[in-house]
Amino acid sequence: MQLIITDARLSKSRSIQLSGLRLCAVALGLSLCLMLVSAVLYHWVFLKGAREGWPVISTLVRLVVRDEVAQRERFMRENIDVMAKRLGEMQAKMMQLESLGERVSGLAGINPADIRARPGQGGVLVAGHDLSMEELQAALSDLEKVSQQRTDVMTVIESRLFEQKIKQMMVPTELPVKDVSLGSSFGWRIDPFTGRSALHTGLDFPAEVGTPILAAAGGVVVAQEYHPQYGNMIEVDHGNDLITRYAHSSRVFVKKGDLIKRGQKIAEVGTTGRSTGAHLHFEVLVQGVPQDPQKFLNAGSHLAALGKR
Structure with a gap:
C-alpha cells in the first residue's frame, strides 16, 4: 500500500x-x-x-452490588445448610455412642449415671434452614465438648475393662492338663498309702509321663523345688493371696522368680514324690488355705461358654 x-x-x-x-x-x-x-x-x-450519585450510574452500581451480595448469601446459605446437615448426622452418631457407652459401662461395672456427660440429655438435631453462622459455630463448639467428654468416658471404661481382663488372667481358671479325665477330686478320701481317711487338698489328673502341664493363670513363680511329699513342685503366686501348686512333675521348665502367662507350659507330668502313678496334683490356696480347684475351673468353663455366644 x-x-x-x-x-x-x-x-x-x-x-x-x-x-x-x-x-x-x-x-x-x-x-x-x-x-x-x-x-x-x-x-x-x-x-x-x-x-x-448520578442516577444512571447509581442504579447500575446498586444492581451490580445487589447481585454480588445475593450470590454471596446464596453460596453461604448452601454451605451452612450442608454443614448443618452434617452436624445433625454427627449429633445422631454421638447419641448412639452415648447409648453404647451406657451399655458397655455395665460390663465394666460402672454406673452409667456416674459417667453420663449431660445427665438426662441426649442432644437435639439441628435444622439448618434458619440456622445462622454464629449458631452453627456454637453448636460445633458444644459438639466438640461433648465429643471430648465421650472420649474421657470411653477411656475410663477401657481402663476398667482392661483391669478386669488382667484380673481374670490372674485367676486360675485354665485346665492345667488338656484332654484328660479327672481322677481324685478335692475333699475327704481313703489315703492310698495308709488306708485311712484323709483330706485330699487338690485335684489329680492322671496322664502319661511327659504330658505338658500348663499354668492355670498368669503370675510369678515363688517356689520351684523338690518336696518329699509333692516331688518336683512348682508354686505360682497370682496376687491377692492366691497361689496354685503343681506337684509330682517329671521335668520342670521354670524357676523361682519367673513371670509366666496363662496356658504357658511350665512342667511335664511325672510320678515323683509321694505318688502311686503318673499324674498331676493341682492345688489352689487362698491365704494358705486349700480351696477346691474345681470351683475355679468351672468358672473358667462358664466364661468360655459366654464368650462363644
Missing part, C-alpha cells in the same frame, strides 16, 4: 510505502490506544458518577 502526501503551499509531495505487516502493526497500535482511552474514560466516568 502506498500513501502520497502533497503540500500545496510548498508544491511538494511525499510518498509513504506501507507493507502488509506495517499496516497490521499500525492498526493494532491504534486499537490498543482506543481501548486504553475508552477504559480510562469509562473508569473515570463510572467512579465519578458513583461518588456523586
